[in-house]
Amino acid sequence: MNHSNNHVTELIKETLVLTAAMAIVAGAVYFFLLPSHASVSSISGLGIILSNFVPLPLSAITMILNILLLIIGFFTCGKEFGAKTVYTSIVLPLFLALFERIFPNIGSLTDSQELDVLCYVLTVSIGLSILFNRNASSKIMNKYLHMDLGKAMSLSGMCVALSAALVYDKKTVVLSILGTYFNGIILDHFIFNHNVKRRVCIITKKEEELRHFIINDLHSGATIYESIGAYNMEKRNEIITIVDKSEYQKLMNYINREDPHAFITVYTVSDIRYQPKK
Numbered sequence: 001m002n003h004s005n006n007h008v009t010e011l012i013k014e015t016l017v018l019t020a021a022m023a024i025v026a027g028a029v030y031f032f033l034l035p036s037h038a039s040v041s042s043i044s045g046l047g048i049i050l051s052n053f054v055p056l057p058l059s060a061i062t063m064i065l066n067i068l069l070l071i072i073g074f075f076t077c078g079k080e081f082g083a084k085t086v087y088t089s090i091v092l093p094l095f096l097a098l099f100e101r102i103f104p105n106i107g108s109l110t111d112s113q114e115l116d117v118l119c120y121v122l123t124v125s126i127g128l129s130i131l132f133n134r135n136a137s138s139k140i141m142n143k144y145l146h147m148d149l150g151k152a153m154s155l156s157g158m159c160v161a162l163s164a165a166l167v168y169d170k171k172t173v174v175l176s177i178l179g180t181y182f183n184g185i186i187l188d189h190f191i192f193n194h195n196v197k198r199r200v201c202i203i204t205k206k207e208e209e210l211r212h213f214i215i216n217d218l219h220s221g222a223t224i225y226e227s228i229g230a231y232n233m234e235k236r237n238e239i240i241t242i243v244d245k246s247e248y249q250k251l252m253n254y255i256n257r258e259d260p261h262a263f264i265t266v267y268t269v270s271d272i273r274y275q276p277k278k
Contacts, residue, residue, distance in 0.1 A: 015087070017130065022088050024127030026095030028120050034058060035108040036116035037172055040179035043069070043092075059096035066093060088131060113172070117179040125186040132187075197269045198248045202239045202255065203227065204262035210239055213254055218247050242269060 029044045039045030047061040054061060066089040073085065099106075110116055168176075204210055207224075214222045222241040229236065243251055248266075255262050 014084075018084060018088055019091060021127045021130035022091040023095055025124055025131070026092055026099065028123035028127065030058075030096055030099040030103070031106060031109055032116045032120035032123060035106060036113045036120065036175070037168055038113070038117050038120075038176040038179055039168075040117060040120060040176055040183055045176065045180075057097070057100055059093045059100055062096055063090075063093035066090070113175060117175050121179055121183045121186060125183060128187055197242050197244050199240065199242050199267040199269045200248065200251060201265045201267075202241075202262055203236050203264075204239070204255065204259045206259050206262075207237050207239060209258065210255070214239070214241050214251070217254075218243065218250060220247060 033040060033044055034048060037048065039049050043062060043065050047058050047065060050061050050065075051058050056064075070086060070089055108116055110119065202210060211222060211224070214220050218241075220241055220243055222239050225238045225240065227236055227238045228234070241251070255264065
């Protein structure tokens, strides 16, 4: 019974978080992107372009586009295309419809096209970072496109941004392109920044002391490889550990204090996967 209640509670919490994220995204689109006329991102920007040719509100155009993408997603991604993606795809145009009803004929809140695009990029990145950190869409993009989420969105969004040339002036086209590019960069920062870890490879004379420090003080794991120097063929052990930002600072402080001549290489790690044995 408790397990069932916990599952329901988690489901409600997850739904509320996703709903809040889509409210932020819809707000960014309606209050900043739409008044700027810039076609930043993919679906929202495409909807704004199409609204110049189709006698339908942005919410209806977005709903149609999302349904078409959902159909394509089911055929291409199968089971990996989950309920959360379906839910968020439907909620976005519903929020847009709500804003259209409450705030009809909305104008620019900043009275500046440039500031509207900037506010959109910053606001929508917050909503999308929440969405993709809890959704399977980012995994699907990484699996099938083999690129970071921000880069994938920038690539698709750039095509839409260029389509602004069919409707708007040169300034709007340039703002659309720049907004799309920086939106991808900021989105990658929001999504991966707090997940970034460092893979630290260390060759030190105080190998045993360092191993104890990593295990007992950092409460982290480590792997030891035997390495051979190419110059004098001397055999040394290399300790490799993966740490977060705070652990990295502690590790560097320890090494600088105990063995400042240690040989260290550091790599950035954004994804760690462990497949347990069945």
